[in-house]
Amino acid sequence: MNIVLIGIQGSGKGTLVASLTKEMEFEVISTGQLCRDEIATGSALGKHIKEVILKGNLVETDTVLKMIAKKLKSQKENYVFDGFPRSLEQAKAMKKVCDVDLAVYLNLSKEVAIERLVNRLTCSKCGNVFSKLKVKSDICPVCKGKLEQRFDDNLENKFKQFEVFFRDTLPLIDYYKKQNVLVEVDANQTPENVAKLVMRAINEHNYKK
Numbered sequence: 001m002n003i004v005l006i007g008i009q010g011s012g013k014g015t016l017v018a019s020l021t022k023e024m025e026f027e028v029i030s031t032g033q034l035c036r037d038e039i040a041t042g043s044a045l046g047k048h049i050k051e052v053i054l055k056g057n058l059v060e061t062d063t064v065l066k067m068i069a070k071k072l073k074s075q076k077e078n079y080v081f082d083g084f085p086r087s088l089e090q091a092k093a094m095k096k097v098c099d100v101d102l103a104v105y106l107n108l109s110k111e112v113a114i115e116r117l118v119n120r121l122t123c124s125k126c127g128n129v130f131s132k133l134k135v136k137s138d139i140c141p142v143c144k145g146k147l148e149q150r151f152d153d154n155l156e157n158k159f160k161q162f163e164v165f166f167r168d169t170l171p172l173i174d175y176y177k178k179q180n181v182l183v184e185v186d187a188n189q190t191p192e193n194v195a196k197l198v199m200r201a202i203n204e205h206n207y208k209k
C-alpha cells in the first residue's frame with residue numbers, strides 16, 4: 001500500500017510518519033532524505049542534486065523519481081511518501097513508478113500553521129520539536145536538554161513556502177479526489193489525534209478491499 005501525505009509544515013506530518021512506521025510497519029520515502037543520502041555517496045547524481053539545491057531550486061521530477069524507483073526495489077509492502085508529489089505535474093509523473101492507494105490531506109488553516117511555527121521550540125540536544133504553548137519551561141521533556149527557538153526557521157522563508165504550498169500543492173487535492181483515494185483530516189487538532197484518525201482511515205481502506 002502506497003500513501004502520499006499532503007500538508008504544510010505544522011500540520012502534524014512528523015508525528016503521523018512516526019506512528020505509521022512504529023505501529024503499522026510503513027517504510028518512509030522522504031524525498032528530502034533521499035536527496036541528502038545521494039549527496040552523501042558523492043556520486044555524480046549526488047553532486048548534481050547538491051548544485052541544484054545550493055542554487056535554491058527544486059530537484060527535477062525525473063531525478064526524484066529515479067531515486068524513488070531505486071528505493072521501491074527494497075520491496076516492502078507499505079510505503080508512505082513524505083515530500084512528494086508537491087505538484088500536479090509530479091503526481092502525474094509518479095504514476096510511471098507506482099500507484100497511490102491513499103492520499104492523506106492534513107488540512108490546517110494558514111493561521112494555525114503560522115501560530116505553531118512562531119511557537120516552535122527545538123531541543124538543542126535530541127532535536128525533538130515542541131510547542132511553547134505546551135512546554136512551559138526551556139527544558140526538554142524527553143532528554144532534559146535546552147529548548148530553543150530556532151530561526152534558521154527563517155520566518156519570511158517559511159511564509160514563502162506556505163504560499164507555494166497553497167499555489168502548487170493544493171491542486172493535488174482535486175486530482176486525488178477524482179481518483180477516489182483522498183482522505184481529508186482536520187489538522188487543527190493535536191498531532192496525536194490526527195495520527196489516530198489517519199490510521200483508522202487506513203484500516204477502513206484495507207477492510208473495504
Ligand SMILES: [Zn+2]
Nearest residue numbers: 123126140143
Ligand atoms: Zn531533548
